[in-house]
Amino acid sequence: MRFSVTVFPGSNCDHDCEYVIRDVMGQKVEMVWHKETDLRNPDCVVVPGGFSYGDYLRTGAIARFSPVMKSVADFAAKGGLVVGICNGFQILCEAGMLPGVLIRNKSLQFICKNVYIKVEQTDTPFTNACKPGQVLKIPIAHGEGNYFIDAEGLKKLKDNRQIVVRYCDPEGQVTPESNPNGSLDAIAGVCNEKRNVFGLMPHPDRSGEDVLGSHDGQVIWKSILAAKAGVA
Amino acid sequence: MGWHVSVYVTLKPSVQDPQGATVQRALNQMGYQAVQGVRMGKFTELEFDGKLSEADVKKQADEICDKLLANPNIESYRFTVEKK
Numbered sequence: 110m111r112f113s114v115t116v117f118p119g120s121n122c123d124h125d126c127e128y129v130i131r132d133v134m135g136q137k138v139e140m141v142w143h144k145e146t147d148l149r150n151p152d153c154v155v156v157p158g159g160f161s162y163g164d165y166l167r168t169g170a171i172a173r174f175s176p177v178m179k180s181v182a183d184f185a186a187k188g189g190l191v192v193g194i195c196n197g198f199q200i201l202c203e204a205g206m207l208p209g210v211l212i213r214n215k216s217l218q219f220i221c222k223n224v225y226i227k228v229e230q231t232d233t234p235f236t237n238a239c240k241p242g243q244v245l246k247i248p249i250a251h252g253e254g255n256y257f258i259d260a261e262g263l264k265k266l267k268d269n270r271q272i273v274v275r276y277c278d279p280e281g282q283v284t285p286e287s288n289p290n291g292s293l294d295a296i297a298g299v300c301n302e303k304r305n306v307f308g309l310m311p312h313p314d315r316s317g318e319d320v321l322g323s324h325d326g327q328v329i330w331k332s333i334l335a336a337k338a339g340v341a
Numbered sequence: 342m343g344w345h346v347s348v349y350v351t352l353k354p355s356v357q358d359p360q361g362a363t364v365q366r367a368l369n370q371m372g373y374q375a376v377q378g379v380r381m382g383k384f385t386e387l388e389f390d391g392k393l394s395e396a397d398v399k400k401q402a403d404e405i406c407d408k409l410l411a412n413p414n415i416e417s418y419r420f421t422v423e424k425k
Contacts, residue, residue, distance in 0.1 A: 213360055259414070291359070
C-alpha cells in the first residue's frame with residue numbers, strides 16, 4: 110500500500126510516520142513537501158504532528174493554506190483516505206475537512222504521556238481491525254488538544270456516529286479523570302460524514318512497537334491496510 | 342494616506358477559555374476581587390493601500406477575517422477602518 114506523508118515547516122512527527130509505515134508496517138511511503146501539489150498517487154495521505162508554522166495565529170490555521178492541502182482536499186473529495194495525527198488533526202479541522210476545532214488544553218499545560226482511548230466506531234477504514242470498545246494505550250503530546258464543537262455540531266457527530274475514539278481509563282470507562290485535556294465529551298478523534306477522513310490527537314505513529322511503550326497504535330495502520338485490501 | 346484596519350477576534354460566549362480563567366484567578370489572587378470574568382482575544386492591525394475605496398477595504402477585511410484571522414467554529418470578529 111502507498112502512503113504519502115505531508116511535510117510542513119515545523120512538522121516533527123513526519124519521520125515517526127515514515128518509520129512506522131515503512132519499517133514497522135512494511136509499506137511504501139513518500140514524503141511530500143508542503144509546496145508540492147503532486148501527492149504521488151497514494152492510497153492514503155497522512156498529515157503528521159508537529160508545530161506547522163510555529164502554531165502562529167491558531168494551530169493548523171496557516172498550514173491549511175499550503176499548496177499541498179488543496180491536493181489533499183481534492184484527494185479526500187474523491188474518496189481517498191486521509192488521516193491527521195495531532196497537528197495534522199488540527200490542520201484538517203482548520204481546513205474544514207473535519208468538524209470542530211482543537212483549543213488550548215484546560216490545564217494550559219503541554220501534556221506528553223500515554224493515555225487510553227476507547228474505539229467507539231469500528232466501521233471506519235481506520236478502525237476496522239479493532240474490536241468494538243477496544244481500549245488502546247497511545248501517547249499524546251499536545252498543548253491544544255481540547256476538542257470543541259457547538260451543540261448542534263455535537264448532535265450531528267453523534268447522529269452520524271462520527272466520534273471514533275474517546276479518552277478513557279485502562280478499563281475503558283470514560284471518566285472526568287481520564288480526560289487529559291478537557292475535550293468535549295472526551296472526544297479524542299473524529300471522522301467526516303463520508304468516513305474517509307479521520308483525525309485524532311493521540312499518536313499511532315509513536316506507538317507501533319513495544320520498545321516505545323506500546324504497540325497498540327499498530328491496529329490503526331492495520332485497519333488502513335485492511336480497508337485498502339477491501340476487507341472492510 | 343492608507344487605510345488602517347483594527348481587527349478584534351474574540352471567543353464566542355459558548356467556548357471555554359482556559360487562558361482567561363487562569364488570568365482571572367491570578368487577578369483575584371492579586372486582590373482584584375471585583376474581576377468576575379476574563380476572556381482573552383486577539384488584536385490585529387492591517388494596513389491597506391490608500392487607493393482602495395472604503396467599501397473595498399471592508400469587503401477584503403471581511404474575507405480575511407472569515408478565511409484566516411478568525412475560526413468561525415469558536416470565534417467572532419469585528420473591525421474598524423480609519424484613513425491614516
